[in-house]
Amino acid sequence: xxxxxxxxxxxxxxxxxxxxxxxxxxxxxxxxxxxxxxxxxxxxxxxxxxxxxxxxxxxxxxxxxxxxxxxxxxxxxxxxxxxxxxxxxxxxxxxxxxxxxxxxxxxxxxxxxxxxxxxxxxxxxxxxxxxxxxxxxxxxxxxxxxxxxxxxxxxxxxxxxxxxxxxxxxxxxxxxxxxxxxxxxxxxxxxxxxxxxxxxxxxxxxxxxxxxxxxxxxxxxxxxxxxxxxxxxxxxxxxxxxxxxxxxxxxxxxxxxxxxxxxxxxxxxxxxxxxxxxxxxxxxxxxxxxxxxxxxxxxxxxxxxxxxxxxxxxxxxxxxxxxxxxxxxxxxxxxxxxxxxxxxxxxxxxxxxxxxxxxxxxxxxxxxxxxxxxxxxxxxxxxxxxxxxxxxxxxxxxxxxxx
Ligand SMILES: [Zn+2]
Numbered sequence: 001x002x003x004x005x006x007x008x009x010x011x012x013x014x015x016x017x018x019x020x021x022x023x024x025x026x027x028x029x030x031x032x033x034x035x036x037x038x039x040x041x042x043x044x045x046x047x048x049x050x051x052x053x054x055x056x057x058x059x060x061x062x063x064x065x066x067x068x069x070x071x072x073x074x075x076x077x078x079x080x081x082x083x084x085x086x087x088x089x090x091x092x093x094x095x096x097x098x099x100x101x102x103x104x105x106x107x108x109x110x111x112x113x114x115x116x117x118x119x120x121x122x123x124x125x126x127x128x129x130x131x132x133x134x135x136x137x138x139x140x141x142x143x144x145x146x147x148x149x150x151x152x153x154x155x156x157x158x159x160x161x162x163x164x165x166x167x168x169x170x171x172x173x174x175x176x177x178x179x180x181x182x183x184x185x186x187x188x189x190x191x192x193x194x195x196x197x198x199x200x201x202x203x204x205x206x207x208x209x210x211x212x213x214x215x216x217x218x219x220x221x222x223x224x225x226x227x228x229x230x231x232x233x234x235x236x237x238x239x240x241x242x243x244x245x246x247x248x249x250x251x252x253x254x255x256x257x258x259x260x261x262x263x264x265x266x267x268x269x270x271x272x273x274x275x276x277x278x279x280x281x282x283x284x285x286x287x288x289x290x291x292x293x294x295x296x297x298x299x300x301x302x303x304x305x306x307x308x309x310x311x312x313x314x315x316x317x318x319x320x321x322x323x324x325x326x327x328x329x330x331x332x333x334x335x336x337x338x339x340x341x342x343x344x345x346x347x348x349x350x351x352x353x354x355x356x357x358x359x360x361x362x363x364x365x366x367x368x369x370x371x372x373x374x375x376x377x378x379x380x381x382x383x384x385x386x387x388x389x390x391x392x393x394x395x396x397x398x399x400x401x402x403x
Contacts (some may be wrong), residue, residue: 005183005210013356015234018348021057021242022185023089023141025081028056030263031254031347033340034091036116036271038064038105040074042085043271044333047086053306053338054345057141058090059266063098066124067117071137079139090132090267093246094131094173096147096187098214108148110165126170136181143182144213145173147189152219159191167203174207183213185244192225194232201236206365212237213244213261218253226402227256234261251280251343251367252375255360257313258347270336275329277321280339283365284376286314290330306338307331354397 006022020120021028028275035042035050038061042050050058060080065071076081080090099106103115103124112127131146146169148162166189173184186204190196204212217226230245237243244264245257254265277289281301286293288300299309300317308317308331320328343363350359369376 003141003180003182007240009240011352013351013354014259015260016347017263018229018351018357019242021089023057025087025089025141026056027338028089029348031258032057032264032352033254033344034059034264034266035111035337035341036061036268037084037086037090038268039068040065040080042333042337043275043336044329045271046150047084047088049307049334050086050337051088053334054341055088055089055337058086059091059093060084060131060138061095061098062131062138062143063093063095063102065092066095066134067119067122071134075137075139081139089142091142091185091244091264092135092138092140092144092182094135094144094146094187094314095126095246096131096144097149099126100149100151108165110168112146124218128169132173132176132181132184136178137227140182142211143184145184145186145209147187147215149189149216150191152191152216152221153190156191156193159189159193159196163190163196163200167200168334170204170207170209174209177302181230183244185209185213187215187246188211188233188237189216191216192221194229197229197233198236201233201328205236209241211242211244213246213264215246217245218248227260230257230260230385231261250375251340252364254340254343254347255363258351259356259360270340271333274332274336276347277328277332279317279328279332280336282363284367284369286377288314288317290318300335301339304335304339305342306335308335308338 004022004024007019009017009019011018019030034057035055037058040060042058068139074080074083099113102118106113106115112125114125116123128146135143147166150159150162170186186209188201190200217229234243234396242263245262247267248265249267277287279286279300283301293314296314298314301309312331317331342360350356367375
């Protein structure tokens, strides 16, 4: 099959950018948030529901799908898109991060990483070539180079070795490409060392890959260090190619790093938090299990246009969580994902209108508690309107790709 991949920058406002990624499975407007579909499913959501809330690209995990059900099963089904019935774009990670964070007894050599499955202890060996082969069988639109992602607290000496290996492995991934393969992105590592990040970025840019990711961040470093690394790395990457900040983050992270030129994000935050009763709103985050919501008949976020907020009250959601009903996870995930995807749409609109800084300021004024600098934990101050006062909202017109 002939694969389509193209990236066009549409608008800039400072270093913040709006772009369009053209794939064989539709147009993805950036900045984009990709819901995480680890096991070829975004937990609690059907693909139709993802489309309805405006999702255009999701992420799936090579490590997990290799272990279960095995890439050959997915390949026999016609690839991930038909296996999971998702017609939007898909990005697969290379399995690198999970090999280091989940697998047991791993052994890293120049050739690759030998590890034991966290599920059944079975032995596996990932090399750069093998990671490409598995991703080829899964058949996403974008695949990631196999990298080494050492713990942030590793010694500089080790980080340097791992960095050199990541560069050599990226070259091997590029060399393993075949006609018709998914588009390969490289991953810039280097821990919190600017010179290592620069070296990695420079070497990967030489490979002239269609896109680049920032890996190994938000693994325990403080916020200033994180933002400093992003500020340092994005200018080293070509401005005409997408930049993907892996595993990040929160609404605050999006605003801070879009401002620094990042285009793509994925994170389990909205789905995982949703299943744990933590809901994102324009006025901070709320734990919907709290007793204060027992008789609260307002929607979760009175300004939100999602299915959950259009049809259900905080009291009902609290009841579902307390009673441990499955619908609780579905309604909470729907709201949180909509909130993240809609936030990206609003960010794109602000960039297009040249008012990104103003948008960021206004969003954070409501979202953060000025005393703590963290998100508000109760929605008391700015969610006063009742359901009947909400503006009429047509969900079907809210897909970012229709803006
Ligand atoms: Zn909502």
